[in-house]
Amino acid sequence: MKYIFIDIDGTLIGSFDHHIPESTTKAITKAKQNGHRIFLCTGRPLSQADMFKSDLFDGIICSAGCYAEINNEVLFERILSNEDMNRIINTLDAYGINYILEGKIGNYYLEKGRETFMELFKHYDANMKWEDIIQNLGLFDMELMAKDVIYKITYYTCDKELINKVKNELSDSFQMVYTDRGEGNMVEVEIMYNDCNKAEGIKQVINHFGATLDDTIAFGDSMNDYEMIQECSIGVAMGNACDELKEVADYVTTHVLEDGIYNAFEKLELI
Incomplete structure (x- = not known):
């Protein structure tokens, strides 16, 4: 039996429409029939990943390793303390950065950041409307955050120098994780505790089993x-993966929308 962990965006799905390619569904179904366990392992918080939970998957790791659940029961979670959350927020505020607080129930934003988010997401789709962003990111007004817990904080920018400034302020306790998509492209920066990552989440899950x-x-x-x-x-990078990931992967499959998961499952004799 193999324990297989699949990222969502760019791996399970390839676009904002949240459509899982038919070949991917077929591969996962066959692998489960062969006795393997399949898990989602995503940077999305549970509030954004919930829509993908189904009988295809045996559990889910969310918030880039800060949260996991098996059979709808919390296996572990790493919540930002109020003190640490305020430290991050104060730093981002000082640089005029608009951010999203990612929780279990939802994601939270300040209304003043709306225009900035609109401008940045135009890099993905010039026709994108605010309602599309609200839906894609599961956004709620910050006033609704009181009953939630926060696992990580995310912001978006095209300014690499700004990322370094924030990193210098916070790197003693927090990591800034992002994929450089090239000059002028929007970068999603995830801020979480230094000891949180997907590998640590995976260790918790396999220990459980x-x-x-x-x-x-x-x-x-x-x-x-x-x-x-x-x-x-075995680490598999999608054909559409960033170069840094391909360099450390054991195998590079085809693009997510070119049967990447199915081809890899076949290659690894999972199906």
Whole structure:
């Protein structure tokens, strides 16, 4: 039996329409029939990943390794303390950065950041409306955050110098994870505790099942997949993955929309 961990954006799906390619669904179904366990392992918070939970998957790791659940029960979670959350927020405020607080129930934003988010997301789709962003990011007004817990904080920017400034302020306790898509492209920067990543989340899950890293396979496309691609027994980078991930992967499959998961499952004799 193999324990297979699949990222969502750029790996399970390839676009904002949240459509899982038919070949991917077929591959996962066959692999489960062959006795393998399949898990989602995403940077999305649970509030954004919930829509993908189904009988195809045996559990889910969210918030880039800060949260996991098996059979709808919380296996572990790493919540930002109020003190640490305020430290991050104060730093971002000082640089005029608009951010999203990612929680279990929802994601939260300040109304003043709306215009900035609109401008940045035009890099993805010039016709995108605010309602599309609200839906894609699961956004709520900050006033609704009181009953939630926060796992990580995300901001978007095209300014690489700004990323370095924030990193210099916070790197003693927090990591800034992002994928460089090239000059002028929007970057999504995830801020979380230094000891949080997808590989650590995977270790918690396999310990729960009494397995080891020797039994694991990971699939990803971006830099928040880096540790799991390195540490799992087999790390697979999608054909559309960033170059840094391809360099450390054991195998590079085809593009997510070109049967990437199915081709890799076949190659690895999972199906």
